[in-house]
Amino acid sequence: MTSGADRWPTFRIAIPDGWHSRGDAASGSMRAVPADAAATDPTHVLVITTVDPAAIGDLDAYAVAQLRGSVEMLTDALPIAVRTSDGPDGGIVDLTVAHDAFGLDVTSLQRHVVGPAGTVVIASATTEDLRWPDRAGELIATVRSVSVSW
Amino acid sequence: MIDPAVSPPRLTRLQVDALVALGANPPEPVDAAVLSELHRIGAASHGHVHPDLLGLSAVLRASRATFHVRRWRQGERTHLTGALGAAGYVTLVGSAAADQPVVVAHRSRPSALARGLARFVGLGPSLDADEIIPAHPLEWAEVLAAAGSDPPEWVPRGAGPTAVPTLWDLSWTPHGEPRSTAALIVLDLGGRGCAEVVPADTQSGRLGLRPRRPESLWWALCRLTRARSPS
Numbered sequence: 006m007t008s009g010a011d012r013w014p015t016f017r018i019a020i021p022d023g024w025h026s027r028g029d030a031a032s033g034s035m036r037a038v039p040a041d042a043a044a045t046d047p048t049h050v051l052v053i054t055t056v057d058p059a060a061i062g063d064l065d066a067y068a069v070a071q072l073r074g075s076v077e078m079l080t081d082a083l084p085i086a087v088r089t090s091d092g093p094d095g096g097i098v099d100l101t102v103a104h105d106a107f108g109l110d111v112t113s114l115q116r117h118v119v120g121p122a123g124t125v126v127i128a129s130a131t132t133e134d135l136r137w138p139d140r141a142g143e144l145i146a147t148v149r150s151v152s153v154s155w
Numbered sequence: 156m157i158d159p160a161v162s163p164p165r166l167t168r169l170q171v172d173a174l175v176a177l178g179a180n181p182p183e184p185v186d187a188a189v190l191s192e193l194h195r196i197g198a199a200s201h202g203h204v205h206p207d208l209l210g211l212s213a214v215l216r217a218s219r220a221t222f223h224v225r226r227w228r229q230g231e232r233t234h235l236t237g238a239l240g241a242a243g244y245v246t247l248v249g250s251a252a253a254d255q256p257v258v259v260a261h262r263s264r265p266s267a268l269a270r271g272l273a274r275f276v277g278l279g280p281s282l283d284a285d286e287i288i289p290a291h292p293l294e295w296a297e298v299l300a301a302a303g304s305d306p307p308e309w310v311p312r313g314a315g316p317t318a319v320p321t322l323w324d325l326s327w328t329p330h331g332e333p334r335s336t337a338a339l340i341v342l343d344l345g346g347r348g349c350a351e352v353v354p355a356d357t358q359s360g361r362l363g364l365r366p367r368r369p370e371s372l373w374w375a376l377c378r379l380t381r382a383r384s385p386s
Contacts, residue, residue, distance in 0.1 A: 072280070083270050085373045087280040101370055103270045110266040112373070134269050138378040 016052055016126050019150035021143055024050075047111050048132040048140065050147055064089045064096040064119060071100060071117065079104040085112070094153040095120045103134065110134045112141075116148045120155040164208070165256040166198065171215070171247060178204045178212030211261040214240040219265075220329045222380075226276055227322040230304035235275050239380065244268045248275070268380040273373060276323040277343060284348020284366040287311060292361035298322060298352055301342055311347045318345040324352075327379055337379055341372060 018035070020026050026037035037050045068089050076082045085101040096119040103112050113131045120126070128151040130144040166174075169189055176183035177190075177199060185193075193199035204212050218238035226233045234257075237246040243265055249257030262271060289309055301310050302322035310320055321343045326335035340352035342364060349372060355363030 081270070083274055084279055085273070086369045101373065103273065103373065105267075108264075110264060110270060112377070133266065134377050135266050135381045138374055138381070141374055 014120060014124055014126060015154040016128075017150075017152045017154075018050070018052060018128060019147065020050065021147060026050075046133075047106055047109055048130070048136070048144075050128065050130045050144075052126065052128050052151065064098065067096075067117075067119065068098040068100075071098060071115075072102075075100065075102045075104075075113075079106075079113075081105040092118065094118050094155070099149075106131070112137045114144055114148050116151055118151060118153050120153065122155065124155065126151060126153045163258050163260045164198065165249075166196075166259050167256055168247065168253045170198065171211075171257075171259060174198060174204050174208055174212050175215045177202065178209060178216060208261075210242050210263060211245050211259065213242040214238050214245045214261065217241070218330060220327060222272075222325060222327050223335075224272060224275060224323055224325045227299060227302040228277075228319055229302070235272075239265055239268055241265070244271065246271065246275070266381075269373070269376040272325065272380065273376055276325075276341070277317070277321050278369055278372055278376075279317070279346070281343065281346050281349050281369050283368065284344060284350050284364075287344060287348050288342075288350050288364040288366065292355035292359070292363055294361060298342060298362055298364075301344075311344060313345050313347065318347075320345045322352075325376075325379070339372075339375055339379070341367070 020037045021039070023040045024037045025040055026035060035052045039046070039048055042048055068087050072084050072087050076084060079102060082102050082104040085103055086099070087101075088099045090097045090099075098115075098117040098119070100115040100117070101112065103110070105111075111131050111133055113129060115127055115129045118126045128148040130148050132140045132144060170193055173185045173189045173193060176185050177193075182202065190199065190202075198205050198208060215238050218240040221238045222236070224235040226235070233248065234251045235246055235248045237244055243261055243263040244267070246260050247257040248260075249255065262268075287309065297307070299322060300307055302320045306320060322341070323343070324338060324340040327337040328335045342350045342352055344350075349367050349369055350364035351367045353363050353365050355361050
């Protein structure tokens with residue numbers, strides 16, 4: 006699926022077969038859920054864009070700031086992994102954080118693609134820890150499939 | 156005086172066992188001296204378990220699985236034992252001796268156990284260990300030394316509490332099983348890499364270090380701790 010508008014970068018992400026998605030080009034965002042997801046199922050993929058060049062600096066500093074932000078904003082957050090790398094569309098930060106989400110114990114994945122002008126596209130996926138062993142592969146592949154045209 | 160709402164209680168394992176017996180329906184006999192002490196510290200009242208400790212008692216009475224984690228850090232060993240049940244999970248952290256106080260905690264959601272264990276062992280962001288760990292098999296004493304107060308040369312030095320190497324092992328025993336059916340042994344080099352400790356030579360008993368990323372250890376913890384109800 007692709008989305009984009011004049012002021013936002015265009016992103017592309019491979020949504021798994023059978024998932025429902027909804028794009029919102031005006032805000033450069035998109036949300037997708039499995040077709041069989043229950044109302045209480047936290048599994049989803051969400052892509053959003055942010056623009057804050059002043060907060061980025063170098064990629065490692067950005068990754069550390071994002072990690073700290075996750076710990077501060079999420080309930081009972083436990084950072085599991087953070088990695089930085091260079092991708093074809095910009096710098097990449099991959100985060101894995103376990104946390105409480107409204108009484109559910111979940112694992113969240115994020116891939117941040119940092120563009121040349123400081124715009125960041127974030128692909129994020131979340132599921133319950135109890136389902137993580139079964140869904141991790143699909144969710145990792147999904148968030149890592151995001152590509153961006155700046 | 157115990158107030159679980161304020162801080163985790165410190166109880167001996169003997170006292171915990173007594174709370175489990177008191178929480179049975181009907182209550183089971185409890186050693187008079189232990190019962191007296193439970194009353195004195197507020198863990199029991201008029202022969203009944205303190206209401207804030209009923210969940211703890213319920214989990215330990217009807218668990219789906221029990222677990223034991225040993226954590227070595229700077230030469231010190233800490234035990235975490237616990238149980239997982241429909242009413243959540245319980246952990247006892249401290250000495251393995253029955254008469255020494257341990258920190259007792261009860262969480263009402265069984266699904267939070269993976270995060271609780273990960274936090275205890277210090278699982279978190281880490282570099283890849285591929286270039287650090289020895290390729291040759293090690294004796295258990297050598298693995299243990301990596302988490303000791305004077306680690307060997309190959310263990311990287313770092314500053315800060317999160318840079319301290321930790322060795323931990325986890326054994327898991329489903330309800331009704333006489334022995335643990337799963338085990339995970341991990342050497343965490345304080346953010347500089349993680350490795351699973353695996354058998355390398357069955358004849359000599361030597362061990363190998365297999366690099367693991369924290370993501371894969373998290374996956375293993377989630378898989379292990381989603382125990383189903385006993386059939």
